[in-house]
Amino acid sequence: MKTKENYGSAILSAFEYLLDNYPEVFVIGQGLWSPWYVGNTMKDLDSKFGKDRIIDTPVSESAVTGLGVGASLCGSKPIVVHPRIDFMLYAIDSIVNQAAKWSHMTGAQSHPGITIRGIINRGGEQGAQHSQSLHSWFAHIPGLRVLMPYSVADARDMLIAAALSKDPVMYIDDRWLYDTKDELDPISEKSISEFKPKIIKYGEDLTIIGSSFSTKLALGASLELEKERISVEVIDIRTLNPFDSKLLIESVKKTKRFAVIDGGWKNSGFSAEVTSSIVESMEPNQLLSKPLRITLANSPAPTSKPLEDIYFPNISSVIRDIKANFFL
Amino acid sequence: MNDKADLLTRLINPKEFQEPLDVSGYESSFLYETLYLMTQIRLAEEKLASEREFGTIGGPVHLSVGQEAMAVGISKNLNKKDRVFGAHRSHSHILSMNPDFHKLFAEVLGKETGFSRGMGGSMHLTDKKNGFYGSVPIVSGTVPLAVGAAFDARRSGTNNIGLAFIGDGAIEEGVVQESLNLAKILPSPTVFVVENNLFASHMNISLRQPMRSTCRFAEANKVENLLVDGNNVLEVYEKSKVLINNSRNDGTPCFIEGVTFRHYGHVDWRKDVDVGVDRSQEDIEEWMKRDPIQRLSIGMFEAAIISKQDYQNINDEISQDIISSWEKAIKDPYPTEDKLLTRVYCNED
Ligand SMILES: Cc1ncc(C[n+]2csc(CCOP(=O)(O)OP(=O)(O)O)c2C)c(N)n1
């Protein structure tokens, strides 16, 4: 029996499943007692599961995240929610120095199985400090798993896998995807390592690679290009760290052209990791065209509407850039 | 300490302190200017509320309607060489240093002529030449910056101060404790101003902290501190004057907490009784009776300093300014596209 879900309700379903089946799960973060920042993704969890398991907090990201790490060392499965990635920067030490290193530093005798949910919340003229998608930073850190669901099914299943994983996991969801709809199979638990890059559309002429909202752009652009008889393969990265580029390389060996769309900056961004991991596995003559990276300009997010409109890539800007780069 | 506890009990009860202010002993011109500035801030923000509701403003606006006495009472003790920092709810702060409606409106609309040249919007304001260094929406982000700005003022031999306007929620960020300790030990003449409106977005302070006053954090760091009626502009002015002057003279920090309340919800024009945890329409109505502008204006009517008609004229005059500033801002240009990249670095060379 399939159920109709959207990306937001799929996240809610994952929380309900985890809270129903795993008493060791608790959820902590700002906004959990009000639909304030987190849309429909946490709706009524506090009344269903109690305010001792769904915990709204003081404005203290650092201590709240550290608390999650500590509790996870003792058997709890905490999910720490940050309604914006920008707010989470106060918690970097707990994430990068503590959680990500703990297993290695302790000789793999102890593992902080914490899930950190960071929400990408941008646009709407909110500007520089209310817009960032810092997945590239986090993907740089050994020991920290970084997941970015694009599909509705992944939004649900990755959150469950993240919470059940013994490793620290950064689960990043994007508010611009919350209305995406799909019909989902009943929940079956999957291991976190199953969420490898995936072909979500087959094609012959060009591979476009994305993650999260960028995958949506890739797919949207590919459907338009298809109308002009350009056959595009679209790959959704899903797991940024540890990153497995095998499927990407196979695809590009077939299409011989590729573009990467990334919601971060170009400068030392994840798009560079994707590009180099493909290029270094190719012979110089295996590509028909130089690769293309579509990213944010190397600037903070502006607030002014006309600047904001050119700052964030959209389907038509993606098509324009692709046509220009590949002379299609 | 008990006096403080009693005062706090009364301050958080909106049925208290509703009476008009006793204005005896103040110069009429001082009272008039104070009332004028508070009314300017109020009407400017009411304009923003309605334009946001109407959709002319595309980004969020965090309004301080109801809290004007804090910004105005404090700013009357500041000068343009001081170094003031704010947060997400800082229209009142920047206007209290320089009530330039046009620059504020233009900024909120993302126009080149705004306080931040259209690059910051409502949540990132700057007006350095009038002492307002910057406001940002990362809660507590500017608090250590104010400590640093104060440290610089001291180092360069001035008697200027650094000042951070924060909320009762901001106090919960660890960096504020570090800043208090640091400002004390260096020392650095930092004025920490807490506008305790009893809420951090949807959450009542009683759900977030063991006490409803934040002065204990100052106490713990031996920073001189005061709890005041944040809706009494004369009290804010008088009491902060003593502390701010001490900071200027001794180079040490101080901490002023005013209990107040915002009439609007956390963001934009709504009241947020639906999404606020422990925020009721009745409370809002009670708090409206402790309105800081009403208390001052009625006090001034009763003392026959101005008439109701005078006050109506003030309102009309300010409203006219607001209308013409808004119209000008609406017609102003946006930053050109190249500004996206040319303003990332200083580009002096
Ligand atoms: C680091 C960080 N965490 C969370 C937020 C979300 N947020 C914005 S304003 C706010 C409440 C702040 O409360 P307070 O300091 O009391 O200021 P007030 O809104 O009452 O003026 C919160 C939690 C943020 N902007 N930055």
Ligand SMILES: [Mg+2]
């Ligand atoms: Mg507050």
